[in-house]
Amino acid sequence: MRYKCIIAYDGYEYMGFQIQEDLKTIELEIMIAFKKLLNMDVKIYPSGRTDRYVHAKGQVIHFDLDSTITAEGIKRGLNSFLPNDIHILSCEEVDENFHSRFSCKSKEYRYYINFKEYDPLSCRYCVNITNLDLDLMRKAIKKLEGKHDFKGFASAQIDKRKSTIKEIYKTEINVIDDKYYEFIFIGNGFLKYQIRRMMGLLVEIGRHKENINMIDEVFDKKDPGISHRCLDGCGLYLYEVRY
Amino acid sequence: MRYKCIIAYDGYEYMGFQIQEDLKTIELEIMIAFKKLLNMDVKIYPSGRTDRYVHAKGQVIHFDLDSTITAEGIKRGLNSFLPNDIHILSCEEVDENFHSRFSCKSKEYRYYINFKEYDPLSCRYCVNITNLDLDLMRKAIKKLEGKHDFKGFASAQIDKRKSTIKEIYKTEINVIDDKYYEFIFIGNGFLKYQIRRMMGLLVEIGRHKENINMIDEVFDKKDPGISHRCLDGCGLYLYEVRY
Numbered sequence: 001m002r003y004k005c006i007i008a009y010d011g012y013e014y015m016g017f018q019i020q021e022d023l024k025t026i027e028l029e030i031m032i033a034f035k036k037l038l039n040m041d042v043k044i045y046p047s048g049r050t051d052r053y054v055h056a057k058g059q060v061i062h063f064d065l066d067s068t069i070t071a072e073g074i075k076r077g078l079n080s081f082l083p084n085d086i087h088i089l090s091c092e093e094v095d096e097n098f099h100s101r102f103s104c105k106s107k108e109y110r111y112y113i114n115f116k117e118y119d120p121l122s123c124r125y126c127v128n129i130t131n132l133d134l135d136l137m138r139k140a141i142k143k144l145e146g147k148h149d150f151k152g153f154a155s156a157q158i159d160k161r162k163s164t165i166k167e168i169y170k171t172e173i174n175v176i177d178d179k180y181y182e183f184i185f186i187g188n189g190f191l192k193y194q195i196r197r198m199m200g201l202l203v204e205i206g207r208h209k210e211n212i213n214m215i216d217e218v219f220d221k222k223d224p225g226i227s228h229r230c231l232d233g234c235g236l237y238l239y240e241v242r243y
Numbered sequence: 244m245r246y247k248c249i250i251a252y253d254g255y256e257y258m259g260f261q262i263q264e265d266l267k268t269i270e271l272e273i274m275i276a277f278k279k280l281l282n283m284d285v286k287i288y289p290s291g292r293t294d295r296y297v298h299a300k301g302q303v304i305h306f307d308l309d310s311t312i313t314a315e316g317i318k319r320g321l322n323s324f325l326p327n328d329i330h331i332l333s334c335e336e337v338d339e340n341f342h343s344r345f346s347c348k349s350k351e352y353r354y355y356i357n358f359k360e361y362d363p364l365s366c367r368y369c370v371n372i373t374n375l376d377l378d379l380m381r382k383a384i385k386k387l388e389g390k391h392d393f394k395g396f397a398s399a400q401i402d403k404r405k406s407t408i409k410e411i412y413k414t415e416i417n418v419i420d421d422k423y424y425e426f427i428f429i430g431n432g433f434l435k436y437q438i439r440r441m442m443g444l445l446v447e448i449g450r451h452k453e454n455i456n457m458i459d460e461v462f463d464k465k466d467p468g469i470s471h472r473c474l475d476g477c478g479l480y481l482y483e484v485r486y
Contacts, residue, residue: 010364055364079361087363118322120330121253121298121368 053233132206296476
C-alpha cells in the first residue's frame, strides 16, 4: 500500500532534508521514528530536498508499506516518536501511481524578511534586512515570472544532465504585521539555491545596490558565477506542494 | 551614570534570567557581553526574574557605569557580543533614582496557547491545547482582576516575609490568526509561578474539568498545594514593564 504524508518542520536545527550518514537530518528522524513504530526500515520519497535551516509548512513524502497499520495510526504513531520540531500533519492511502516528486503540479515557497528592528524571537524564522525599496522589489520580482532558464540562479554544482528551464507561475510580496515582507514563489519546480539566490538579487535591487536589469543579465548569461549572494536558509519555507 | 535598557529574548534555551553559577542564563550572557565590551564586571538589576523557557519582549534592566561610552554605544556594543537570541532594544541614561524593580508601576505578561493542530514551527513559543471554552475562560479570567492575596497561585517556595497581596489591573483574551489565544495580564507585580498557575487553572476551567468557583477557593484557602498545574514557561512572555 502506498501512503502520502504532509509534513511540517522547523529546519533550524537540521542539516537539510536528505540523509547524510549520521548528521541530523529530517529524513533520518523520520526513518528512526518508523523503526521505533514498525521495527522496519521504510524508504521515504520527498517532493524534493530542502537545504540546511530551511523550514516546511507542507513538505510531502510518499512510501510503500506492507503492514496492517492504518493511515491515522501512522500519523499518530510517527508523531509520538518524532522530535518536537517535526510533525506529520496528515497521512492518507494513495493510488500506487502517485509519486511525491513526479506527480507534483506546482510548488509554493515563501521567504520572510524582517524589515524592522532585529527580533531575537523570530531570528530562526526570517532574515533581518532594513531599508528595502518595496515598490522596486515588487517590479523586480515580476521579471522572474514565466518560463526561463534559471541556470544563472542555481547552485554551480547542479546535475549538468538535468534541464534548468523552469516556469514560475506566480510571485507576490506581502507586508505582514507591518514588520515582515513575505515573498511568494509558485512554480513547476525550483533548482538548488534558486529561490535563495533570486532573493539575494531582489534584496540587492531593493537596497539600490543593483539595477533591476541585472535579472535579465543573469537569465542571459546563465552563469551561476555572476549571481548574487544566497540569502540564509532560515528565511525560506516549503509552503505547499500541489498535485 | 545610571542606564536603563529594554531587552528582548527567546528564553527557550535558557535556565531563566538569574545567574546560577555557570548554567546558561540571560544574566550570565549579558555579563559576558559587558566583559567583552568594557573589560569590566557590571552588576545588572532586572525588573524581575523570568523563569526557565520564559521569553521577554520588554524586560528592563538598570546598571551603573563609570565609563565614557555612550548609551547608543552600549546598545550596539552589547548587541555585537550577545548571542542571536538576546537583544538590547534600547539603552538610555536615566536619573540615579530610577530602579528597574522598585520604580516599576505595572508589568504586562502575555501567555499564548495554540488551540489548533500542533505546529512544530511555533512550539517553542506557545503551548498546544485544543477544545477550550473561550467564553468560559473569558468569564473566569475576570475573577482574577483586582487586589487579592495570590498566595494560593504562587510557588510554595516563595519568601514568607514578603507580601503575597498583588493587584491585577486588567486581563484580556484575544484570538490571533484564528489559531492562538493570547492571554494578557497587567498588574503591579506577580509572584513566582503566579501567571503559569493561574493559566493552569484557567485551562482546567476551559476544558470543563474544574468549576469557575475554584478561583475563589484558591483565593480563600491561600494554599499553593491545592492550586493547579503550572503551564509551561515557553508560552509566557514578559511583554512590557511600565514606569
